[in-house]
Amino acid sequence: MSGTGDVRVDPYPAEMRASIERVEATRAGRLRDGPTAAMSAVERDELLKAFHPDYKEDKKRALAIGPSAGQLLPHEVAEVLEAYPLLEPEAVERLEPDIEVQVLVLGGGGAATVAALFAHEQGVPASEILIATKLRHGDCNTIMAQGGIQAADRPADSPPIHYLDVLGGGHYTNDAELARALVSDAPMIIDWHERLGILYDKVGGEYLEAHGGGTSRMRMHSAKDYTGMELMRVLRDEVRNLAIPVLEFATAVELLLDEEGQAAGAVLMNLETEEMTVVRAHATVLATGGFGRLHIQGYPTTNHYGATADGLVLAYRAGVPVIDMDSVQYHPTGVAYPAAILGQLATEKLRNQGAEPVNRDGNAFVYPLEPRDVEAAAIIRECYGRDGGVSTPSGVRGVWLDTPMIDEIHGKGTIKRRLAAMWMMWNRHGIDISVDPALVFPTLHYQNGGVEIDARGATAVPGLFAGGEVAGGVHGKNRLMGNSLLDCNVFGRRAGIAAAQWAQEHRPGKGTLSHVARYTASLESAGIPRARTAPMILPDYRREAVLARTLRGG
């Protein structure tokens, strides 16, 4: 590996180093006095309105067409929802189904994998299930989730207490039945994981459970800071053991509905050859994840390469309403330096283990474990409302996350042991976060809203089920740490079970794209420009100067 054996040069430029010295000067006092007090409800509201990106009304617009017409959401999301299909509907309808299965699962992350496993457990044979995913099985946001998964399993805790934390964190905008399902299934999900051999952190036979932002009990289960990776690789391994078929690099470009409006499968596109495959299915599960790669308001993102809201686009055309799409989760602590890894995730676990955000003078300015939207807004205020930010050579501002506090509190070596992924990420760039603090700024992290579902994972389209980040309502306008890994398990499971039951009782008619034709007609009457197409499938990060000189772009 690079760097080993070299003489270390200071990874921080002189001005940043001078600021670090001020952070070091206040550290002992901050450790002695404990963190800044948490904000009151009124203080939180005022801060959010003044500094959270969601509250900038000019960054949103009302949808002109479709089942949620009139709903306000970010321009970037409206651009993909109000867009023409990639396919000519007539061309595809001549194609006979290439594959026929009982349950088709779209997506390749946590929710999709859990849905497939539970469809199988409901009695659908492996050969009657198909997982179809855009990239590889496991190239997803689940695998990057670091901090943990919430479940109220300790005697001092309970599902009702968890429920209250979820509702308060979501500003009481959550769908109550979905939130109830989330907290009620949590202990059972952890038990299922144990039976699959997932290795949660334990000390002396007890779980090492910690707080997260906005929790009132310590219920964060973790696997170092590789929690999502440990979950995803085990779930994927089980799919492989059961020989459930997976089509990789086969992304859904349209859902099929029969003449009654019932889900009948999907059209997939081979990403490499662009060949279409028509899959007929008795039930379809949408588990396609979120929208980070739309870069709402220009923010960098923690999300994987394929997080382009495709499932949302397909479902919306098919008539499924969306909910809470006006709210976006900016993770409070994305990497602000070095520029090479800008926007990548600095897990909330750093804060639940004791690291405190401090400004350029080394002063603490916020309780480290506020709910995410509040914590993010406080960091934005410090940088752009109070001039407490630290500027980097590339012109980015951020605040320090005082990571050396973790080893001070828990003992030397804690960071390397419990936060191995974080230590390695910065160490690849010469920064040892057990010695120096890390510079952070909010980064686009999670789609709080999504398609509307009920507690079984059913959508407005019969035979179409959804779970995970693509679905909304569970978290309302703000999700707490550790509830997304939980969500993709709880609602992946529920959607998989409901899809299996539906598939055993229903046979859709011939799949058509007439809903797409109807949607196209409304796009035309709303005067949407023809050049705008979706799903996006992948973002394009090629340099403009190169694109302008290609055969297609010139």
Next chain:
Amino acid sequence: MSDEPATTRIFIMGKAYDVPAGVTIMDAMEYAGYRFVRGAGCRSGFCGACGTVYRKEGDYRLEFALACQEMVEDGIHLTQLPFTPAPREDYVLEDLDPTENVLLQHYPELARCVACNTCTKACPQDLEVMDYIQAALRGDLARVVELSFDCIQCGLCAMRCPADIKHYHMAQMARRLYGVSASPAPGHLAERLQEMEAGRYEDELDALVAASTEELKARYAERDIEKSSEESA
């Protein structure tokens, strides 16, 4: 850092491109005009999609890294590896006996390890890969778990191994077997499940679901926050 050149000359599959200094291999390739279908996944070092091999100018050795994490250097010759063909063995977790060396039974090629340490050198996570292969040969599950835990399953070890060992598939099986045989869930989890089964919290949840926003706000404000007691480590 300020005296570094503004651009870096890199070679992608033999062709020269000038890219900004201080960017990752992945960003540099996109800057040069490549659009990934394969070879890019989470873009944060967790999924293992972007394993890459490269050689530095004037160096005879191949080096290994994740393209989303490794920075370009002047004169670097590189490409992305789209796929690692490494078969894994199916198994039924409940049927495995942890007292026997099931790892060797499922992956007999472990015994072909010549202790060359090439796997360790190839690992972008800096794991002691060869050491966990040796532990697997001894049937030491706990050691395999400890040494392999941070594996992102990129497959670079298996691609380089002269003995054709599938290190990361074997280690996956070892961790799951260890989980079910040697790392039991704490007793309070089973107790909570029994309570849930008996409907212990249903009335309280009914009341919360029916509660008005004002009631919920009042209850939220009254929550007692559990003190972070110092865990032993």
